[in-house]
Amino acid sequence: MSEKDVLHILGKEVALGESAQVSFNVAKLHTQNTIDVPVIIERSKKPGPTVLITAGIHGDEVNGVEIVRQIISKGINKPKRGTIICVPVINVFGFLNMNREFPDGRDLNRVFPGIRGGSLASRVAFKLVTEILPHANLVLDFHTGGADRYNAAQIRIIKNEKTLDELANVFGAPFVFYSKNLNKSFRNTCHKLGIPTLLFEGGKSASIDNTITNTAVNGTKRVLNHLGMLNRKFKVSQPKQDCIHLLESKWIRAKYSGMFKATITINSKVKKGDDIGNITDPYGSFNHFVKAPNDGYIININESPIIYQGDAIFHISTKVKQ
Template identity: 70%
Template sequence: MGKVAPLTILGQVIKPGERKEVSFNVAKLHTQNSIDIPVIINRSKKPGPTILITAGIHGDEVNGVEIVRQIIAKGINIPKKGTIICMPLINVFGFIQMNREFPDGRDLNRVFPGSAFGSLASRVAHQLMTEIVPHADLVIDFHTGGSRRFNAPQIRIVEDHPQLLELAGVFGAPFILYSKNLNKSFRNACFKLNLPILLFEGGKSFFIDKNITNHGVNGTKRLLAHLGMLKKNFKASDPKKKTVVIAQSSWIRAKYSGLFKASIDIGDFINAEEVIGNITDPYGKFNSFVRASHSGYVLNVNHSPIVYQGDALFHISTQLANDQNTTPETI
């Protein structure tokens, strides 16, 4: 067995078998108070991969923060072998202000890989990509739906990537969704480095859902167990149902403005022309049923009680991966 070398992150040396919390300096406030992000690093004395677990790239996506918090609080991040790096909250500015963006108005997840001389968000992205990411062999990045849209628990990966598909299958979320890497996103920046990254989506902004949290924590345990990193005092339970791999999907949008109420649940399988919600006016004079344009699994439901014409209401699968049969069952 090879000797495990010390790890140096942000100027701090973390020895094998050591736990250390280092400070990722974001910026200073106008008052010159320093804003630091804790980076929690746990190392085993045994050699193994380095896993980076992140959340809170968007400040309003608190369910992801809760997932990583539980991973740390329960000691799941203490590896049997290798190293686990946890960053539960990257966009601390947005978190404090209950806002998605950085104070400069930029979306952190649209400025990667960033620049040492760019905007505040760009500088944070650059520091993450140069100081933390190069140490990782695998990244798990936790997100939620935005704008009151509730995502079913899902792992998003690019199509035709066997390694990512295998890892996503091990994670065991109810859905795997093939989606292209967005330009200047964290996922795309890692992908360009040939660094495998699993993007977990589940729940909605400003909300902590127990079921979503459990999916995130349990999926992480399965992945760590698969890599031989989960300690024996933890059990990685099998998913209750087989993961459904979605090849294509589309949105059903509001034909009218008004009060909106969905009549189906996340993960349901719906049939074409089925009534899945309704839009009314405040005065009891108007009622329009929302019908499914096609059959598929419900991946996202808009939880806003008021919608405008053209708003996205439901995200529905349109095609499953080639090796799957369409089996109507609720996830």
């Protein structure tokens, strides 16, 4: 077997046709207990692309973790050709306490590509970028909405990237949302390294939603099938509808503090002036109707029952690709 047929990752050698679980280890807990972040590797006997599947960059985004868990438990990660590397929980420190950030208070998705001797979050980013990411030809990264803000199932990519457009359409989420790569984010680092990345958003933090997980798992199967990597035992379903491509969007913010309830559902297409929610007070003396500022699709709804003036309560598209 030639050297190129052996994957050298995190101190382990994994040959074609082999499976392995290696530890992604950076630091211990303050109690000196070791934390092992499992990295699950499945290699076909036939060479091919390497797909890296990640979740849990934010520790409270459980829905993303559940998506990768299902991909592993169902055996979708065992490729017909090539290699699939799964990292279900990158920020295991935050996952332990259902916190978005690391114990050092930093958002992991704002410190990439990291520094070897930097903060805890920066060290994790550095190790991921230097020891795992270079093996990938494609990254599927799973996220959810922050706090009580529920995201419609969507793939986020940058504009004018033919490969990303093709893969996003193959994935088949209800929406493809064109958004800029944020500075020091995982997606931006992948882009700078020339690695195509599909960022999936869906659901909300500290919650598991079956519709969202099903959408993501089915989308992953479509992408793997497109690459000739999906095992023959899995069936590939067609998306229920064509992807809607969103070019621009804006947040609708609360004009008043109070008790909040959305009166439309996620994914809804609304017209300018439609009633989409209510802000009330506990005493029955105030009722403010939230109206759509423009025609568009609702891609995020704040599900918190209590909101304050200025809080983001809806995310609406303002320009759709025709």
